[in-house]
Amino acid sequence: MKVNFPSLAKSxxxxxxxxxxxxxxxxxxxxxxxxxxxSVKSTPKALTLIEEKKxxxxxxxxxxxxxxxxxxxxxxxAAVTGAVSxxxxxxxxxxxxxxxxxxxxxxxxxENSMKEYSSKVVEELGEKKEKAIRDEIAKDKIEKDPxxxxxVIVTGKGDVLCYDTISGRYFKSDIDKIKRIQAELNQRLIxxxxxxxxxxxxxxxLPSIKIGDxxxxxxxxxxxDISFSSQLADEGTPCLVVDFSYFAPxxxxxxxx
Numbered sequence: 001m002k003v004n005f006p007s008l009a010k011s012x013x014x015x016x017x018x019x020x021x022x023x024x025x026x027x028x029x030x031x032x033x034x035x036x037x038x039s040v041k042s043t044p045k046a047l048t049l050i051e052e053k054k055x056x057x058x059x060x061x062x063x064x065x066x067x068x069x070x071x072x073x074x075x076x077x078a079a080v081t082g083a084v085s086x087x088x089x090x091x092x093x094x095x096x097x098x099x100x101x102x103x104x105x106x107x108x109x110x111e112n113s114m115k116e117y118s119s120k121v122v123e124e125l126g127e128k129k130e131k132a133i134r135d136e137i138a139k140d141k142i143e144k145d146p147x148x149x150x151x152v153i154v155t156g157k158g159d160v161l162c163y164d165t166i167s168g169r170y171f172k173s174d175i176d177k178i179k180r181i182q183a184e185l186n187q188r189l190i191x192x193x194x195x196x197x198x199x200x201x202x203x204x205x206l207p208s209i210k211i212g213d214x215x216x217x218x219x220x221x222x223x224x225d226i227s228f229s230s231q232l233a234d235e236g237t238p239c240l241v242v243d244f245s246y247f248a249p250x251x252x253x254x255x256x257x
Contacts, residue, residue: 031085038078046071138229138241141165146234155205161233162240166197166249167209175228175240178204186223194218197249216253223247 053062053070062070142163147170152161158174181203189195198212217224229241 028085028088035082042074046074135229157205165243182226215249218253
């Protein structure tokens with residue numbers, strides 16, 4: 001079997017680039033362990049050189065400068081390993097920072113395009129038809145994520161079955177209470193400049209989610225705009241689908257001020 005070395009080299013390079021943060025972090029950690037090992041191994045030799053130097057100079061104790069001059073060569077391998085380890089860890093952090101920045105930029109472009117698209121749909125079709133489209137989307141979402149297969153979270157803030165489109169959770173609440181929470185959060189948004197998704201979840205009685213602190217609203221984008229769609233869950237139970245109209249929570253919402 002003939003091996004396509006250029007193709008293989010390109011695949012290996014692509015794999016390394018894709019996994020470079022993990023690889024650099026692993027090398028950095030391994031290097032730090034190696035630094036400790038080298039230091040431990042070098043210490044007995046360094047102590048021997050110190051004793052020999054004290055006999056040579058006929059003194060009981062070497063000065064700090066004399067100690068360094070006598071023993072520094074013993075610790076060169078440890079120093080080199082430590083420096084390389086630090087460089088690997090810094091490199092891994094740098095790659096992650098660049099990737100996060102690129103991801104934020106891509107998400108911003110996508111979000112802006114979606115807003116423009118939604119505005120154009122309303123302009124071309126009218127609000128009633130746009131609302132009908134949203135209702136159909138809400139219907140599709142709860143059909144693909146049936147309540148019979150999910151836990152319903154009791155928030156103590158109402159008895160109406162609700163579905164959160166972002167986290168995919170069913171919960172019990174009340175449309176009037178959710179609207180009141182929206183108004184209160186918008187007041188805070190104006191005063192504090194931004195609100196996280198987890199703060200919204202906390203107010204409506206839902207547990208936080210992992211990405212809930214990375215998503216949120218910034219006052220420069222506008223206020224929180226919740227949309228509701230009345231649907232029937234798979235068990236025939238009326239369900240209020242909770243979504244966000246034009247200003248959905250976005251990534252890097254703190255950085256827009």
